[in-house]
Amino acid sequence: MLSQQLIAALSRCNNGQTSMSFSLLRRRAAQATRLYSTPSSPAFKQPHTTESSTSAAEYKLAHPKRRPPPLPSIDPPQWSAQEAVNNIVYNTPPPSLQPFTRHTLNCLVQNEPGVLSRVSGILAARGFNIDSLVVCATEIEDLSRMCIVLRGQDGVIEQARRQLEDLVPVWAVLDYTRTKTIERELLLAKISILGPEYFENQLANKGPDILPATEGVEEGSPAKQHADNTLRAAGSIHPNVDVDTAAPHLSPSEALRQKHTHLSGIRLLAEQFGGKMVDISNDSVIVEMTGKTTRVDAFLKLVRPYGILEAARSGSMVMPRAPIASPWSGMADEDAAADEVEAFDASLLPPG
Structure with missing residues (x-):
């Protein structure tokens, strides 16, 4: 070379x-020449070759492994039950201070049996009380929509939402809590038009139209005795009911005017809230109303003095608003941005 x-x-x-x-x-x-011919150069020393395949085993036998020194043993303190409980209580982190807010979840699920029970089972296992649950079919044949309204902390609701999305028949779970949506709820309320004096009688099935009839009943029979006892109880509790005739102390004209007065007041309230009367009977009226949950609650508070015999609510149904594409930005857009900044939870920031 x-x-x-x-x-x-x-x-x-x-x-x-x-x-x-x-x-x-x-x-x-x-x-x-001197550099390459130096036999004692460590950089170019020829390695020792061996023809035995058991050299590694021989080396291990000749150089046994040394065990590492044992670790020092620390004996745990011997605590009493009271000291152990105090330590556990002291080291337990405090509960979350996040407020319980109203959340609206929209679930897109497969239209098949058993989906509702699985979704409600997950929410029940986490201790949620469902305020509203609406399940309906969509324009797609195999797709259904669930609108769930419940109250809880943001972190716990988010965990429940992800757990619902892990279900096989669930396509997606959308959180509409901080989204601009259209919310509607249907109310059917049966309201008394006899006035507050007769509302308790109607509610207890002891009103003038529901009291047991005594005509054609034999004296001394169990039916006659039951009717007499019912009339006496009604007369003792409600002085406006005559025990002998089972009729109020009002003339027919006064009773008719009172019914129409109450009917006019209920109709006026229903029109103010965008509702309508769908059924009228001798002593009650059924009102149909559609609106937001807050408006439904307000309507029920206003008609409660008349006497609500029955009420049925469908639950909340929501749909997100479609944004308006426009180069012009009004004052409402700035207010919405300010609301989003104010709604930010400062507890989510890192410490310091």
């Missing part, structure tokens, strides 16, 4: 590729 390098250097000198003198080339050749 050294001779080849010298020959190459001489050829470069003969060809005029370098201006190095022959003496300088000789000195460098001597240095290279």
Whole structure:
């Protein structure tokens, strides 16, 4: 190898590729010869070769492993039951201070049996009380929509939402809590038009139209005795009911005027809230009303003095609003952005 390098250097000198003198080339050749011919150079020491395949095993037998020194043992303190309980109570983190807010979840699920029970089972296992639950079919044949309204902390609701999404028949779970939506709820309320004096009689099935009839009943029979006892109880509790005739102390004209007065007041309230009367009977009226949950609650509070015999609510149904594409930004857009900034939870920030 050294001779080849010298020959190459001489050829470069003969060809005029370098201006190095022959003496300088000789000195460098001597240095290279001494460097390569030194037998004690550690960089070029030939490794020890072996032909045995059990060299590694022999090395391990000749150099046994030393066990590491044992770790120091620390005896745990011997606590009493009271000290252990105090330690657990002291080290237990405080509960979350997040407020319980109203959340609206919209679940898109497969239209098949058993989905509702699985969704409600997950929410019940976490201790949620469902305020409203509406399940209905959509325009797609195999797709159903669930609108669930419940109250809880944001972190717990988010965990429940992700757990619902993990179900096989659930396509997606959308949280409409902080989304601009259209919310509607249907109310059917049966309201008394006899007035507050007769509301308790109607509610207890002891009103003038529901009291047991005594005509054609034999004296001394169990039916006659039951009717007499019912009339006496009604007369003792409600003085406006005559025990002998089972009729109020009002003339027919006064009773008729009172019914129409109450009917007019209920109709006026229903019209103010966008509702309508769908059924009218001798002593009650059924009102149908559609609106937000807050408006339904307000309507029920206003008609409660008349006497609510029955009330049925469908639950909340929501649908997100469609944004309006416009280059002009009004004051409402700025207010919405400010509300989003104010609604930010400062507890989610890192400490410090």
